[in-house]
Amino acid sequence: MKRLLILGGGTAGTMMANKLAPVLEDSEWQITLVDQEETHYYQPGFLFIPFGIYNRNDVIKPKRDFFPSNVEAIISPIEEIQAAENRVKLTNGKVLKYDLLIIATGSQIAPEETEGLTGEGWHKNIFDFYTLKGAESLRQFLKFWDGGKMVVNIVEMPIKCPVAPLEFVFLADWYFTEQGIRDKVEIELVTPLPGAFTKPIAAKFLGQFLEKKNIRLTTDFNAARVDGANNKLYSWDEKAIDYDLLVTIPTNMGAEVIGKSGLGDDLNFVPTDKHTLQSKAHENIFVIGDATDLPSSKAGSVAHFEAEILFENVLRYIEGRPLKSAFDGHANCFIESGFGKGILIDFNYDVEPLPGKFPLPGVGPFSLLQETRMNHWGKMTFRWVYWNLLLKGAEFPIEAQMSMAGKKRQ
Amino acid sequence: MAAKTLAGKTVEVNDEGFLLNPDDWSEEMAPELAKEEGIDELTEQHWKIIRFIRQDFKEKGQIPTIRRIKNAGGVPIKDLYQLFPEGPVKKAAKIAGLGKPQGCV
Numbered sequence: 001m002k003r004l005l006i007l008g009g010g011t012a013g014t015m016m017a018n019k020l021a022p023v024l025e026d027s028e029w030q031i032t033l034v035d036q037e038e039t040h041y042y043q044p045g046f047l048f049i050p051f052g053i054y055n056r057n058d059v060i061k062p063k064r065d066f067f068p069s070n071v072e073a074i075i076s077p078i079e080e081i082q083a084a085e086n087r088v089k090l091t092n093g094k095v096l097k098y099d100l101l102i103i104a105t106g107s108q109i110a111p112e113e114t115e116g117l118t119g120e121g122w123h124k125n126i127f128d129f130y131t132l133k134g135a136e137s138l139r140q141f142l143k144f145w146d147g148g149k150m151v152v153n154i155v156e157m158p159i160k161c162p163v164a165p166l167e168f169v170f171l172a173d174w175y176f177t178e179q180g181i182r183d184k185v186e187i188e189l190v191t192p193l194p195g196a197f198t199k200p201i202a203a204k205f206l207g208q209f210l211e212k213k214n215i216r217l218t219t220d221f222n223a224a225r226v227d228g229a230n231n232k233l234y235s236w237d238e239k240a241i242d243y244d245l246l247v248t249i250p251t252n253m254g255a256e257v258i259g260k261s262g263l264g265d266d267l268n269f270v271p272t273d274k275h276t277l278q279s280k281a282h283e284n285i286f287v288i289g290d291a292t293d294l295p296s297s298k299a300g301s302v303a304h305f306e307a308e309i310l311f312e313n314v315l316r317y318i319e320g321r322p323l324k325s326a327f328d329g330h331a332n333c334f335i336e337s338g339f340g341k342g343i344l345i346d347f348n349y350d351v352e353p354l355p356g357k358f359p360l361p362g363v364g365p366f367s368l369l370q371e372t373r374m375n376h377w378g379k380m381t382f383r384w385v386y387w388n389l390l391l392k393g394a395e396f397p398i399e400a401q402m403s404m405a406g407k408k409r410q
Numbered sequence: 411m412a413a414k415t416l417a418g419k420t421v422e423v424n425d426e427g428f429l430l431n432p433d434d435w436s437e438e439m440a441p442e443l444a445k446e447e448g449i450d451e452l453t454e455q456h457w458k459i460i461r462f463i464r465q466d467f468k469e470k471g472q473i474p475t476i477r478r479i480k481n482a483g484g485v486p487i488k489d490l491y492q493l494f495p496e497g498p499v500k501k502a503a504k505i506a507g508l509g510k511p512q513g514c515v
Binding site: 266 | 475477478481482487488490491495496497512
């Protein structure tokens, strides 16, 4: 019996288990999935928690509900991946040999990478919203806040869901307006990027929204340390920004076990072929989702498009056929812009977000690089789609590779 | 695409002045490229970083990140910002004759 081992039962790992379980011969292959946590988090929902739009129950479900019955699921932290021996050692002492390994261990925030960030202000007037705990603590803070200066800072790139900080400031503008205190709140987005977003046309488009909503944008700011006693954020070249409330998007890193096993780069992301999703170092290891070092967005939609290509490549690898170099970096992101509206962007490694209609060219119902109510409903409906279709590996009416149909070149 | 003359040799550069072909570069070009970036004199510390990123680029095929220069090159981030103000990796890569570092997405 051969073993296909999946490390990580988040969005990417769960999708792979669901796609592979029905097609791999039970008498030949055992699929085993390892994760350290029982709970599956709908991470895109964390954004809504600070504003009281979602609560904990909207974003958690048991992981086991989403694993196919013929997949062996083990809940345990991973001690070490011993790639040279084709085996993985778990913290509970168990050793799992594998024939094919899929790494889907994701990424997480590492606030301790920034001096002073987790010091005295942490979860008092400094919050993250990339963890459930951070988002819930921020909810409690905002309930009683009567205004001041809110600084939203991206410490360094890459981050999971690069549009989330923008969505956060848009939703904050809306929330404070509804609370009747918008005139008492100053909002400033502080980023290491040269603009509001990574790609020029979208950066310009989204930059106009910031201006319209009276949100200040400070670019090219590389955060070095936080002085929690004096509420100051410093850059490496000693520029200082005052805050009353600091919402931080800390350094994002891959799983610690990746670094410990010698499989990662300096941020513990696994060097991966950007078109086949095969690990650069070991041919029987494949990598998917946030765990890769690909120059694509770290987002569920990317993992979803990757899953279709990886599914094909795992089968090809097993049958000894050449891999398909088909992943194009496709990402598709709804951006909540507040007041019940949203923006949609669709792009890949080579084509930046362009205006148009999606998914049906000329029809929609969604509009690319435009603010519409329909886009907002797309985002809100997505939670249902995520739990009921996406995790289960269902086919979508959207191609894995980005399409130029319906897009307008500028 | 444009061409310019550095240390007596004509090289191809992009519209921001980054060399298109890292093999065109020689150490004599570095002081001229540094001046374009507002660095009047290249000290031994500058050279340590320039040599490290050239070497790392040769081995890994990509320009090292600031974190890699810290971890593998042993240069504190604070020093990097003092040596190459504002955008250390971008400036050092330009002076070292490498392309523009890949932006993040």
